[in-house]
Amino acid sequence: MTSSPPYPTTTRRPGWSELPVGLRAALADRLGAPVVGASAAADGFTRGFAGVLTAADGGRVFVKAAPGNSHLTDWYAREAAVLDRLPPGLPAPRPRWTLHEAGWFALGLDVVDGLPPRRPWDPAELATTLATYADVAAVLATPPADLAALDPPHLADLARDDILRWGDVAAGREPLPALPTHLGRRLPELVALESRLPAYAAAATGLIHGDLRPDNVLLDAHGRVWLCDWTWLCHGPAWFDLVTLLLGGYAGSPDPLVPVDGLNAVVTAADRLDAVFAAHPAAAGAPPDALDVTLAALAGYFLTTASATPPTATAHLPAHQRRSGEAALAWLARRQGWT
Missing domain, CATH: 3.30.200.20 (Phosphorylase Kinase; domain 1)
Incomplete structure (x- = not known):
């Protein structure tokens, strides 16, 4: 591949x-x-x-x-x-x-001369990016006073107000996204999983990027990693950033519903990304089901928002949302054994 x-x-x-x-x-x-x-x-x-x-x-x-x-x-x-x-x-x-x-x-x-990482994740680029984020997360674990003075929002509030969508689907406030039959039956489990995110996030005291996707990462010619687009800085657990970062590369697979074999599959297949998540310093102390809870929440958010294009966004956004939501749901389904 x-x-x-x-x-x-x-x-x-x-x-x-x-x-x-x-x-x-x-x-x-x-x-x-x-x-x-x-x-x-x-x-x-x-x-x-x-x-x-x-x-x-x-x-x-x-x-x-x-x-x-x-x-x-x-x-x-x-x-x-x-x-x-x-x-x-x-x-x-x-x-x-x-x-x-x-x-x-x-x-x-300032100009950063660099390119986003390749998709799906290249092993060397992933390793460098993860090491950089570990350093950033450590610095932001104790919020610097200057940043705290901006009164960043809390991920727990953002989750309750906007991110959690499966509960709305179950209540009929949102239409059920198009899902494979075996996953459409899992709505009760999806609601239960995503509902834990606010409480998990509320326990965090540090700051996170809040929108850490591969397209907000640049790798320069010297091998240094730069994190861009800091608009959505918020209080929250670093493992949330870690999930969105890994998911962005996984969503770049030709078909996230089918694990891809080949040269780079070691970091493309969801089962290997599980190990990457668990081994990262940002995941230290995370609840045992933090990855599943985050994937459920992101899947619901991305799949329901893929039906419309905000006036500030381009027509390409819905396809990105749909691809990301399908990848999150596929990764979660594999972890849960939903077949």
């Missing part, structure tokens, strides 16, 4: 020439020289501008920008505040500035 390339193109963002003239002039002013090149990001699922701007004097900056009346503006401003307060040394791009111009908001970040 050959692994897939880094994350495929997932979005259609506005190009440099589509930005308001006043915003382009303000960005060039921040760079200190005319913009002579703009390389748009090809991954992600939002409709905002994102790309590297190159100035005539060789200066570069990674810019995110969105209209001021978009929810993306709030998200980018939140990300800027989080990145500005992350402890020194954490592998995250640093913010340079923000600006409001021509009815738009823009965030300038």
Whole structure:
């Protein structure tokens, strides 16, 4: 089996020439020289501008920008505040500035020259990424005062308010997603599993990334791993981040419902990812069923949200949600012996 390339193109963002003239002039002013090149990001699922701007004097900056009346503006401003307060040394791009111009908001970040990890997980890339996250989780286990001052939300509340969906399906508030027959019968078990997540999350005192997927990871030419897109920082257990990280690579398998044999299957098949999860420092002290509980919750969230596209997202998001939900459910089904 050959692994897939880094994350495929997932979005259609506005190009440099589509930005308001006043915003382009303000960005060039921040760079200190005319913009002579703009390389748009090809991954992600939002409709905002994102790309590297190159100035005539060789200066570069990674810019995110969105209209001021978009929810993306709030998200980018939140990300800027989080990145500005992350402890020194954490592998995250640093913010340079923000600006409001021509009815738009823009965030300038240091450029990270890198690519997302391959899917399914390549063993060496997975090992490096897991080691990096272990270090990050250790630093955030005791919330730095600057980050705590931002009053991050709690995963327990986010779970109750938005993530848990199987209970809504059982109550008829959400339609039952299309599932294989043998899994459609497991709704009571799915409800019971996901319902434990808020209590498990509430016991955590540290901070987590909150949206740690492979497409929010960059590997540079020096082998260093960078964690990006910190908008969803929240209080919660590090093992939640670990599950979303592993799941993102598993969801890249040609068919997550069927374990794939081949060169990279050692980290693709769910049974091997179980061992990876259990051995990681972030899983130390996790409840015995933490992985199952998280997979159940994520499966319900992804599969039910795949039916609509928010106005801030691209048309590619539902396919990503559906693929991730199917992968989470397949991994859980194997662990539970649901056949």
